[in-house]
Amino acid sequence: MDTASIVILDFGSQYTQLIARRIREQNVFSVVLPCTASIAEIQAQKPIGLILSGGPCSVYDSDAPPADAKILDLGLPTLGICYGLQFITHHLGGKVRSAPKREYGHAEVSVVDKDLPLFADIPADLSVWMSHGDEAIDLPPGFHLTAKTSNAVAGIANPEKKIWAVQFHPEVHHTKQGTALLRNFLFKLCKAAPDWTPQHFIESTVAAIREKVGDGHAICALSGGVDSSVAAVLVHRAIGDRLTCVFVDNGVLRKNEFFKVQENLRAKLGLNLVAVDASGRFLSKLAGVTDPETKRKIIGREFIEVFDDEAHRILEQSGNLNSEVAWLVQGTLYPDVIESSSVKGPSQTIKSHHNVGGLPETMKLKLIEPLRDLFKDEVRRIGRDLQMPADILERQPFPGPGLAVRILGEITPERVALLQEADDIVVTEIKNAGLYQQIWQSFAVLLPVKSVGVMGDQRTYAYTCAVRAVHSEDGMTADWVPLPYEVLKTISSRIVNEIPGINRVVYDITSKPPGTIEWE
Known part of the structure; x- marks a missing residue:
């Protein structure tokens, strides 16, 4: 990507990718890197700004994420969020402690420095979303207070060092003026240009898939929902008829879903769709199982085995046994990823998703997940750019493990x-x-x-x-x-x-x- 970017360093927050999404909504390119990224890796992204995310750890703990404090000397406009504020405070000579009164959920913040560009055109009294158990009590040299709650420091800044930080989460929908604050950071402080669009994503993703697959074949785990349908159309645009979409009846679909999806997708998307009734196979493996994590992992394993079997059958029918169906396409989204495992930082695992945490450690097919850094509404926008039918794009989300969960x-x-x-x-x-x-x-x-x-x-x-x-x-x-x-x-x-x-x-x-x- 040649476009100048905002680099987001992930310290493990559940909301990290939400920061990237808010930035992309402003047509500014953003990339998430682990907080352990080297200075060279950061600079390779051509950053015009740096954001430090929240995270579940305490900066003073021995197991705090090992980020390089030299990132604060890059001279880039830098915004710390929650843990990011505490990281800045701790590493630049201030003091952070466990707060006697923690702040979780809605909170009221008073802006005490309205002259800062970060708070331009934002009310002095803000309703925000907090999620922290630590607080800054001594600010680093050269920093001053910019915002506060009745309990704690809510904002600090050192404009000379181009560093600003807030204790609340502007990326979360519940912070009413959060988007305005991020816009101020992007356009007033980083001087970003709003020149990145979903069309850029489509073009770069199609090119990357075409290069990755080469002359090979792929099968797509198609459920009929928004995510897998958009993923299938993207891959089909890249490799054409070398994509076969497989729709599996896992025994826990909605009423009449097995027949409705086949009829809908063949007619409206023109995809090569194979339907496999594996309901008995799945239900027999799920019999007697009550633990939700076990259910998800069973479904993940069975899906992969079904797709492995289908890949072999496709080759046999094509008569081209020298080819290889090496790739499995899934419509995995970022909420699935971040809740299932720590991908780009030390984030906490909430639950396994059958197409992420539920996949077996050893499987024959390699994954293509073109949407894994996107959110549902972004996927719908991309689907509209791909000129997909509205009735497919407007379907409500349905979990990959279906009615099993x-x-x-x-x-x-x-x-x-x-x-x-x-x-x-x-x-x-x-x-x-x-x-x-x-x-x-x-x-x-x-x-x-x-x-x-x-x-x-x-x-x-x-x-x-x-x-x-x-x-x-x-x-x-x-x-x-x-x-x-x-x-x-x-x-x-x-x-x-x-x-x-x-x-x-x-x-x-x-x-x-x-x-x-x-x-x-």
Whole structure:
């Protein structure tokens, strides 16, 4: 990439890639590097600015990320965020300690230096998102206070050294003026030019895939959702008919999904699609399993084995046994990656995703994941640039492990059938209310809880179904949706009246954090 960039050093925050995404929204190119990157690696990116992310560690701990403090001497406009502020304070002669009163969630910040370009056109009183247990108590020489809460330092600066830092997270949606602050950093302090667009991503990604695959073949794990469909179109643009898309019925798809997806994608995307019914194979391996991590890993392993088998079959049918189906294309997104494993910094693992943490350590196929640094809304924008149909791009997210992570406890054919019916009712009524495209995700969850009910003057003892609907921009944070009572009433009434085996419906009003969007 020849474009000048903003380099983000990842100290392990769950929100690191969200910083990159906010910058790309301003049509400025950004790249995430591990905090351990050398000065040479940083300079190779032609940086015009540097951002130090948050992180889960304490700067004074022996196991603090081993970043080179010389990054603060590069003379680049530098913005520290959360842990980044503490890193700057600690390494430039200030003092950081464990805070007597921690700050998590919403907080009110007062800007005390409105003359700084970083706070230009931003109100003096800010509603922000905090997530820290340490605080700066002595500022480094040459630094002054720029913002504060009632409890702690919230901002510091040394304009002569071109270093600014905030204790809160401007990249998170809950910080109302966060984007404005980042824009000030980009355009007033780094003098960035808004000349990077999704079209740049498409062109560079297609070229990289073409070079990587060469004359080889690839198969794509196609689910019919936004992510895998956009990934498939990108790879198809790069290598054409040498891509075969494989859609697997893993036994935990939505109602009639196996047939709907085949019909939709063959007609609208013109992809070479092979459908494989492996439902019995998956369900037999999942029988008796209740641990959510084990479920995800089983599904990941089975997917890879199915794709290995399909790759061999493709070669046999083509008659070209000298060729090699070496590549597996997946629609992995960054929220999957960052929650599954530490990829670019010492971030905390939240859960394994079947197409990331659930993959076996040894597998025959090599991965192509063209979207793994992107968020859902960015993928949709790229899909629009690829001129893909709106009804494919506007589908709500559906987890790779399917209904397996929405059935708590053991997965059985009977319980899958119950949830398929309940989920179909939820989605249908959300669409009937005109809310489907306004909501990030809406679905049903089958709980391993039975309760007593009464229907037709008779006692029932049946399962409980939870309904979940959330608003989100990117899947990293989410707020529960206050669905209209009439919609909830209709959903509940239909589920308990139309599905024998479910006699109680509850509504999940948990945000992320502290919960996750999916229940497992």
